[in-house]
Amino acid sequence: MIAVENLSFTYRRSRQPVLNEFSLSFHPGRVYGLLGKNGAGKSTLLYLMSGLLTPKNGKVLFRDTDVRRRLPITLQDMFLVPEEFELPAVSLVSYIELNSPFYPRFSKEDMIKYLHYFEMDIDVNLGALSMGQKKKVFMSFALATNTSLLLMDEPTNGLDIPGKSQFRKFIASGMTDDKTIVISTHQVRDIDKLIDHVLIMEESKVLLDESTARICEKLLFKDNTHGELLEEALYAIPTVQGNCLLLPNVEGEETEINLELLFNATLATPERIAQLFHDQNKEL
Incomplete structure (x- = not known):
């Protein structure tokens, strides 16, 4: 359009x-x-x-x-x-x-x-x-x-x-x-x-241009109170209860998008986030 x-x-x-x-x-x-x-x-x-x-x-x-x-x-x-x-x-x-x-x-x-x-x-x-x-x-x-x-x-x-x-x-x-x-x-x-x-x-760069459906297919947004997944996270925000984590969605889990977490993660690690969507053959 x-x-x-x-x-x-x-x-x-x-x-x-x-x-x-x-x-x-x-x-x-x-x-x-x-x-x-x-x-x-x-x-x-x-x-x-x-x-x-x-x-x-x-x-x-x-x-x-x-x-x-x-x-x-x-x-x-x-x-x-x-x-x-x-x-x-x-x-x-x-x-x-x-x-x-x-x-x-x-x-x-x-x-x-x-x-x-x-x-x-x-x-x-x-x-x-x-x-x-x-x-x-x-x-x-x-x-x-x-x-x-x-x-x-x-x-x-x-x-x-x-x-x-x-x-x-x-x-x-x-x-x-x-x-x-x-x-x-x-x-x-x-x-x-x-x-x-x-x-x-x-x-002047587009760091992310994806549908929410595809974002939730590739990324997992998870609240974590124990810290056991922290090392696997692409990005984490500390919360009162523990951490809010952004993880690769390797198991295809259902997840709800957290725009604040996604935005901060994309600005902090743009190459790593883009890699999930544009170069799936490379390891994180």
């Missing part, structure tokens, strides 16, 4: 490029978790993918069209939810009337459904809402546009604990086989049961 080809980008006041010869592709029917440390270029990548920033070199193709051309054929079929945004002090009904015509597949019925996931109604004034409530409204509008590509930057920031649980149900309810959702976040625990594909980036 969308191809990032050899992107290079540097902000005007910086000498260091945020992205350099960076390439990546996204496919329909998947919810991607885009992970990386601060400064890795996650937000910049989303803005480049939406055509709001111009790369120094390279391009982003959405259905074979360069997104930087900002043509109606691409703009009406993608939506970016930035980390920070402003909404006008108007009624939500007025906001919908003004903005929904830009999106041919917008559904007011879907909008009402998504608002209900967040325990909100359509009869509200945007100027009277808290930041968390505005985020719920804006995300509901974004999903109700029914665009093929939905980009979300730190969507759970500003949400309370019930709101984060509602967010997971909200995204799952709006997912279809022809939609691609990319979620960039530091709050990995908010999305570990939501995404089905993991992207970890660092210094």
